[in-house]
Amino acid sequence: MFEAIAFYLFAILTISMFSIAVLTSQALYALTSLAAGMIFISAFFFILGADFLGAVQIIVYTGAVLALYAFGMMFFDTTRDVVEKRTSPMLVFGMSGMAALLIVLIFAAPIVSDNIAALYPVQEGVGNAQAVGMVLFTKYLVPFEVAAVMLLVAMIGGIILAGKKMDTSLTLLDEDKSPLSVETNEKAAS
Amino acid sequence: MSFEKFKDRNVGEDGYYMVDIEDYPETGWGKFKQVASRSLKGELFVGLWVVLREMFKFDIHTVQYPKEKLPIGPRYRAVHKMLRLFESGTERCIGCGLCEKICISDCIRMDTKYDENSRKEVTEYSINLGRCIFCGYCAEVCPELAIVHGGRYENASEQRAHFVEFEDMLTPIDALKAGQQEEFPGFGAIIPGSDKSVKKTPLAY
Amino acid sequence: MDTAYLIETVIKIVILLLVFSALAGFGTYFERKVLAFMQRRLGPMHVGPYSLLQIAADGVKLFTKEDIVPQNVVGPIFKIAPVITAATAFMAAAAIPFMPSFTIFGYEVHPIISDINVGILYILGVMAIGLYGPLLGGMASANKWSLISAARAASVFISYEVVSGLSLLAPIMMVGSLSLIDFNNYQAAGVGSWMIWSQPVAFVLFVIAAFAETGRTPFHLIANDHEIIDGFGTEYSGMRWGLFFIGEYANMFFISFVIALIFLGGFGDGSVGGALALLGKVSFIFFFFLWTRAAWPDVRPDQLMWLCWKVLMPIAVVNIVITGIVMMF
Known part of the structure; x- marks a missing residue:
């Protein structure tokens, strides 16, 4: 209960x-x-x-x-x-609602016909972490490692995209070279 | 002791030394070395030891103010006092009005009249402590050493203008009889015992 | 799920809440006194003998103070943020065994609210949610100091979660369980079997991360009084601020328990002496939190991040690798 x-x-x-x-x-x-x-x-x-x-x-x-x-x-x-810019809120609402419903139906349809049975039921005497580890490092080893590599790639990509000018410090830069003062100079010139 | 030593104004050459401050590290490796040396040299634990030692020494310097007060110097200019004559016990103030005249912040008000002996008598005397800047001119100008500065410095009040009256400043007659009134040694008097804390001038040698 | 279990759990929760709320108050008194003695002062002296009733005075002040919700703040979030801090601190305590189990009136009591088998992970997770108190409080306050403090809270918590998690991984590998009771039993043989001797690096790393996650002095940046006023607490008054306070101190006590249980042998074999030893260890760790506040200066936020990502995290990873190699052969 x-x-x-x-x-x-x-x-x-x-x-x-x-x-x-x-x-x-x-x-x-x-x-x-x-x-x-x-x-x-x-x-x-x-x-x-x-x-x-x-x-x-x-x-x-x-x-x-x-x-x-x-x-x-x-x-x-x-x-x-x-403040959101909504051109036709009814259309957006209807379309996204339909799409969500469709996805749920697609994924739910095969399950409804099956009797739901756990593939890896909880075993007595084996801890939760152990059970997860067992499945993760035997059956799903390749997806797990691929996901790890994908995350690594994303991380390195993020660092490269964000860290282009990381070696130059804004505080140590000469005043006329800093991007802040260039902006103000341009404003003053125009 | 030679006289030359006192003429030498360059007192500190020998005792001074330059504090060794390292340059700020520029590279990442330099920063890492700095952190490593700072954390492994045990400087952090020296800091911990110093505060722990002080805790166990329990050498407390707190003055618990409202319960205990530090002594203040005799030259301190706090709320005024009115003295009495030692012999007769009558008040010293002769109502000359000099203090009222000299007061630069215009905070003293007094009123006098002639009594039956044709002597001037003070009927009203008040000082506005909200205006008083405690400059000490009144005590300096007083020909009879009647108004002097006392040691009561706690004059917080609820209003900006708050007054002290003649009767409040006057030494109580029983305090006088008990010998508790001290003579004002004069404006700008030397602090008792100050000889010990001041270096003598060369002429003294 | 019988009724006795339910009643027992509720009683344990109530006792925990009351004891640690009061201890938070007493912790402030203790902190003020210890700091004062270390700085040659007397500290609070006027409320009762040696100001022992200071907790009552502070409590009366906090409860009766006007509760101000300033203009322009996001009201509901502003009001809920202190509750998050206090609640997550106490939620984390659910998986901490505070004492060995004992028998009272023939009924065996386990002084742990719920012995889930992922205790450490749960505690780390819930303490990580504690981030939302300062974060939401700071962002809802419509105040620049609070916003800076919220940004610092987010960065410090996210970074040092990594260090605390990685540093605990090596001890977890050795014990082979995530339950704090298993950790305690692993070290029950005596002082020689304490985790601190086999995992000294992990111990140092976890203590450093604990300082960062509770925001205590060497890393007291989230509410650094001398540069960002009170950080996320700037706009708070009365009991809302008090809840932040209770959360902070309860967190300190709970993390002291966690350190003592994981690295310092916990309550040992479960005897009365072991229980007293646990209390002694916890008191010492709490005292250490106050001690460093008197002795050490704060670091800058960028130094804190540098320390986390470039020093502590690699050391933690190396520690895990070495532990793994040693365990394998």
């Missing part, structure tokens, strides 16, 4: 949090509710007995990914509402 109560409670909380994230025009509300929704999703892992994945869900999504989003949000004034 506790499982059922917990499931419905967290289902309602998750859906309402993600609805806020989609529907609000205030960036901070969206960020906060997205983070809260991610934490509530981890509750499902805990209910299913997948403690390891629950903790990983909290650490990766809430602790790292959304914190990086927040880092990006430092660049604009989060205390103001975002």
